[in-house]
Amino acid sequence: GAVVSQHPSWVICKSGTSVKIECRSLDFQATTMFWYRQFPKQSLMLMATSNEGSKATYEQGVEKDKFLINHASLTLSTLTVTSAHPEDSSFYICSAPVPKGNYEQYFGPGTRLTVT
Amino acid sequence: KQEVTQIPAALSVPEGENLVLNCSFTDSAIYNLQWFRQDPGKGLTSLLLIQSSQREQTSGRLNASLDKSSGRSTLYIAASQPGDSATYLCAVNSGNTPLVFGKGTRLSVIA
Numbered sequence: 001g002a003v004v005s006q007h008p009s010w011v012i013c014k015s016g017t018s019v020k021i022e023c024r025s026l027d028f029q030a031t032t033m034f035w036y037r038q039f040p041k042q043s044l045m046l047m048a049t050s051n052e053g054s055k056a057t058y059e060q061g062v063e064k065d066k067f068l069i070n071h072a073s074l075t076l077s078t079l080t081v082t083s084a085h086p087e088d089s090s091f092y093i094c095s096a097p098v099p100k101g102n103y104e105q106y107f108g109p110g111t112r113l114t115v116t
Numbered sequence: 117k118q119e120v121t122q123i124p125a126a127l128s129v130p131e132g133e134n135l136v137l138n139c140s141f142t143d144s145a146i147y148n149l150q151w152f153r154q155d156p157g158k159g160l161t162s163l164l165l166i167q168s169s170q171r172e173q174t175s176g177r178l179n180a181s182l183d184k185s186s187g188r189s190t191l192y193i194a195a196s197q198p199g200d201s202a203t204y205l206c207a208v209n210s211g212n213t214p215l216v217f218g219k220g221t222r223l224s225v226i227a
Binding site for chain 1 (some may be wrong): 124147148150152157158159160162165167194207209211212214215216217219220
């Protein structure tokens with residue numbers, strides 16, 4: 001099946017700094033990627049939809065100026081958490097649907113962010 | 117707005133037992149329903165995908181059924197093993213759209 005990678009797998013940063021998370025589709029082109037966030041013992045919640053060549057679409061309550069998304073190519077989307085706060089500590093996971101066929105979504109392994 | 121509910125929230129069973137996890141969704145206009153497994157602190161493992169035109173899918177000891185008209189799906193696990201202990205997530209989408217997840221069922225299989 002299709003493979004989606006994420007980097008880094010975990011990161012610890014200080015409050016006020018910025019962190020960039022990369023999501024790559026390794027063997028297919030993804031015009032769309034989705035970014036989810038998962039707090040401890042909760043389910044995955046959609047943050048935004050990343051579209052290649054256009055602006056991302058953010059879910060209600062997600063600050064677009066704080067969570068910058070750039071879909072630079074057909075295989076790469078990045079999420080930058082700016083001016084991170086401890087409450088941004090979470091598990092961030094991306095997914096990409098295979099563009100042809102049954103729209104099955106493939107998930108990256110996730111990035112655990114801890115803000116101290 | 118699509119909402120996905122999973123029952124029960126947690127389940128503890130002895131090894132060898134057959135079990136059923138339930139998932140319901142409010143909007144029957146779905147394209148796919150996917151079942152995932154998530155181990156503590158880890159990412160998602162896709163178990164089964166059922167397209168809206170299908171009624172069930174099977175993989176090994178797992179069988180997932182879909183009743184789109186009633187907005188229900190079940191995941192059947194046969195002969196449960198301690199290694200099956202994890203959180204099981206149900207999610208739906210309506211094509212090239214993001215998945216909407218339930219809150220999951222936390223399964224413990226006791227040896």
